[in-house]
Amino acid sequence: MAAEGQTLSGSRQSYGAVDQTSYASTKGPFGAVIPDHVTNGEEPSAPPAYAMDDVSGYEGTALGDGGGKHLPPPSNLVTDRGGGHHPPAQTHWNIPSVSEGEAREALIQYAARKCCYSSAPAKEMVFRTLQPFNTYRYRLETFTESRSSEWKTTPYRGEFVDSFLTGPAPLPWDIQVEVPAMFTDSITRVKVPHTSSLKGCHSCHCSGTVRCTKCHGKGKVQCWICDGSGKRMSNDRCTHCNGSGRSRCTSCSGSGHKTCKTCAGRGQLLYYIELQVKWQNNIFEYVADQRSGFPADLFKEVTGQKMFVDEQSMVTPVVNFPDASISQASQNAVVQHHTQFASTSRLLRQRHTIELIPVTKVEYEWQGKLYSYYVYGDENKVYAENYPKKCCCSIM
Ligand SMILES: [Zn+2]
Ligand SMILES: [Zn+2]
Ligand SMILES: [Zn+2]
Numbered sequence: 001m002a003a004e005g006q007t008l009s010g011s012r013q014s015y016g017a018v019d020q021t022s023y024a025s026t027k028g029p030f031g032a033v034i035p036d037h038v039t040n041g042e043e044p045s046a047p048p049a050y051a052m053d054d055v056s057g058y059e060g061t062a063l064g065d066g067g068g069k070h071l072p073p074p075s076n077l078v079t080d081r082g083g084g085h086h087p088p089a090q091t092h093w094n095i096p097s098v099s100e101g102e103a104r105e106a107l108i109q110y111a112a113r114k115c116c117y118s119s120a121p122a123k124e125m126v127f128r129t130l131q132p133f134n135t136y137r138y139r140l141e142t143f144t145e146s147r148s149s150e151w152k153t154t155p156y157r158g159e160f161v162d163s164f165l166t167g168p169a170p171l172p173w174d175i176q177v178e179v180p181a182m183f184t185d186s187i188t189r190v191k192v193p194h195t196s197s198l199k200g201c202h203s204c205h206c207s208g209t210v211r212c213t214k215c216h217g218k219g220k221v222q223c224w225i226c227d228g229s230g231k232r233m234s235n236d237r238c239t240h241c242n243g244s245g246r247s248r249c250t251s252c253s254g255s256g257h258k259t260c261k262t263c264a265g266r267g268q269l270l271y272y273i274e275l276q277v278k279w280q281n282n283i284f285e286y287v288a289d290q291r292s293g294f295p296a297d298l299f300k301e302v303t304g305q306k307m308f309v310d311e312q313s314m315v316t317p318v319v320n321f322p323d324a325s326i327s328q329a330s331q332n333a334v335v336q337h338h339t340q341f342a343s344t345s346r347l348l349r350q351r352h353t354i355e356l357i358p359v360t361k362v363e364y365e366w367q368g369k370l371y372s373y374y375v376y377g378d379e380n381k382v383y384a385e386n387y388p389k390k391c392c393c394s395i396m
Helices: 002-009 020-024 100-113 120-124 296-301 324-341
Strands: 069-071 126-132 135-155 186-191 197-200 209-211 220-222 246-248 257-259 268-287 305-312 346-357 359-366 369-376 381-383
Touching: 100 120, 100 126, 100 359, 100 369, 100 381, 135 324, 268 324, 296 381, 324 346
Parallel strands: none
Antiparallel strands: 069 135, 126 359, 135 268, 135 346, 186 268, 197 268, 209 257, 220 246, 305 346, 359 369, 369 381
């Protein structure tokens, strides 16, 4: 214990990355060095700038939760454009559409799901036309990995301090992490080896306690029953404070000081660089416009038939697709994603798909009037803006 006291009283400000062996043997709270007096540090402040040393490969890393310092991958890590030229097979672009029976059933189901829609029009309607407006959706997914660093602090609890003395810190992109499932967003955080050091806590000046802000260290506050007068409205003595006008501070239980939150009362902080590795699936989507009057936003809700799927480390744009706008969208998407992500992230994998989304516009007659609706997606969803006889409950 004598060694511990010596080590800690040597400097109150910064311990730097001192010989880790002296810390490795240090155990338990630092009761011996916490002064009995209460410090003047009222609220934890930002740690001083000198606390963070620049670590090679992590220059400019800041403290806190501000999103971290972005660490672009070294250029030799950017994946080469791999794979050959893979235009989709151009076999069956024929257009399926719903039958009258399916269209009627879809509308009946639609009316049934709306609490006050009558199903009568759906059951009684007379079909006029079923017009296909099938369309294609192109989707490019680019799965990226990005890395950033931040200085972190944690109350020091006597654990081994992995400082630069045990070796140089590995470069950000040399740290091995397990890649999660492809095309799924996730984040992992790694303590960068050999970046740890110990510093005295800046919030409590290493004492482990801070002055209570509610009572300013006095342990007592103005009585809230009598507002400090010591008397009740009837001029009787206030029973809560026995007429003193002051009562015990509940925030610090009358002691005038509280355990420092920054160091959890330990007086020392462990500083280290945290590497954040973020995997993100970036999606580009385009739906060919068939000028059917159907609101394109609704396509997000449905799936179509997958006509083409291609997955590579980097895909090449689709060419010669029957709908030229899809080829154009693919070209734009591949360029856009490359421009957007290649310089800041590592592109791990790309996948692009083309789906055929069925859309049928149904025109029908009910009670002498013309109406229309759309059946769309593999789910046979219905979009019926002008469904007749909307409120069956008010008619009844
Ligand atoms: Zn502290
Ligand atoms: Zn009182
Ligand atoms: Zn207090």
